[in-house]
Amino acid sequence: MKKEKGLLIVLSGPAGVGKGTVCGALRTKDTDISYSVSATTRAPRTGEVDGVNYFFKKKEEFEEMIEKDEFLEWAKYVDNYYGTPLENVKKTLNEGQDIILEIEVQGARKVKERYPEGVFIFLMPPSLAELRKRIEGRGTENAELINKRMTVAREELDMMKNYDYVVENDEVEKAVERIQAIVTAEHCKQERLIEKYKQLVEVE
Amino acid sequence: MKKEKGLLIVLSGPAGVGKGTVCGALRTKDTDISYSVSATTRAPRTGEVDGVNYFFKKKEEFEEMIEKDEFLEWAKYVDNYYGTPLENVKKTLNEGQDIILEIEVQGARKVKERYPEGVFIFLMPPSLAELRKRIEGRGTENAELINKRMTVAREELDMMKNYDYVVENDEVEKAVERIQAIVTAEHCKQERLIEKYKQLVEVE
Structure with a gap:
């Protein structure tokens, strides 16, 4: 019997909604799903480990990988690059193994163009007010950055229609x-x- | 905020696949789903209770309900009538409550015509050989009836394409x-x- 391909599960949503927390919790629970580690040029937050939470890259390194077409998707988001290295995703799916990507909304849209048969999940805060509280609670961003993120988030809410599922966090x-x-x-x-x-x- | 309608969940599948057993087990576990009790003219099996497993009806009673359009669907299947009383289903969905119907494949097709927004689940034996074993194991049917059911089951396999989901039992x-x-x-x-x-x- 022909081997079934794994599912590409894309978990996305507005900045600050808790994608990382939810994905981290999923990671401790479910052993049947592989996790794609993204690359980024943003600075590590306290407790984040290179190769586990992200591959932390210098801007020049990241741009070289873009040149070589080594990303399933990449995006520039609030002055930083984020991207999904292609190689591991392809390998995992072909082995019949599910893999989950936790990515920004811009990146998810690009994955959707390239891999529409993926399962697209939008992680959603109960309201925008709750979103603001969460971003402020993080305490590592300045006011200007928060407002910037809020504007982006309103736009992102419009993007829900491109997803298959909406999961309230x-x-x-x-x-x-x-x-x-x-x-x-x-x-x-x-x-x-x-x-x-x-x-x-x-x-x- | 407008009240969301409940989900109409239709659980169907070939004769002998174990729809009743699975639905019964679901019934003991999940309190958020209502269960529609079907009406039938077939004789009760050992342990089956009127009003719980089915409403057991005489042929004449059932035909009167058909006349009065009191079924969401009804079907004649291996010489017996099966049907879903309409009233309770409508009321439950309007209250925002999910309801599950466990019905024969013919009935499911009719529900699909009348209520395409339902969630259609096809319960599937691991193979037809397994199906035969299960039917024989039941011990209340004669060989002729088993063969009749097997022929029907092969036709029913073709009906999978009308369902949203396939659940292997x-x-x-x-x-x-x-x-x-x-x-x-x-x-x-x-x-x-x-x-x-x-x-x-x-x-x-």
């Missing part, structure tokens, strides 16, 4: 459960299974 | 988990949530 545990349910459900989709079952009937 | 617990995941995922679908979130942004 009211509680991290609940958000993680919803994402796990989405992955399970996607594996049960009729389009993915019908060929497998047709084979079984033929074999009889 | 390799283990009852796993099948139940998959169905629960599908319901959770359906509630996260972008189309269902986008209006709610647009409202939140307007309110800011």
Whole structure:
């Protein structure tokens, strides 16, 4: 029987919504999903580890990888580059293994263009007010940067329509459960299974 | 905010695949889903309770309900009528409550015509050989009836394409988990949530 390809799961959403926290929590729970580590030129935050949270790159290194077409997607976002190295994603999917990307909204749009059969999940704060509280709570950004991010976030809300699913991040545990349910459900989709079952009937 | 309608979840699949067992197991686990009790003219099996497993009707009673258009769907299947009383389904969905129907494949097709926005789940045996084993194991059917059911089942396999999801019933617990995941995922679908979130942004 032909080996099924893994699912490319794209987790995105507005800045400050908690993509990293949710993805981190998912990582501790579910062993059936691989995690793509993004590359970025932004400075590491406290506790972030190179090669685990991100591959932290110098601007020049990143631009060289762009030149060599080594990204599934890349984007410049609030003065920094973010990108998904292509090689590992391709390899993982071909092995029949699911892989999740946690990326900015701009990057997700580019992945959608290149890989529309992916499962696109938009992580959503309960409201924009909650978003502001979260960004302020982080305490590592100045006011100007926060306002910049808020403007971007309003635009990003408009982008929900490009996603397959919207997961509210009211509680991290609940958000993680919803994402796990989405992955399970996607594996049960009729389009993915019908060929497998047709084979079984033929074999009889 | 406008009250969201509940999901109509339709669980169907070939005769003998274990729809009743899976639905029964789901019933003991999940309190957020209502269950529609079908009406039928077939004789109760051991342990089946009128009004719980089915409303057991005489042929004449059932035909009177058909006349009065009191079914969401009804079908004649291996010489017996099966049908879903309409009233309770409508009421439940309008209250924002999910409801699951466990019905024969013919009935599911009719529900699909009348309510295409339902979530259609096809419960699937691992193979037709397994299906035969299960039917024989039940021990209440004669050989002729089993062969009749097998022929019907082969036709039903062709009907998978009319469903949104296919859930393999390799283990009852796993099948139940998959169905629960599908319901959770359906509630996260972008189309269902986008209006709610647009409202939140307007309110800011």
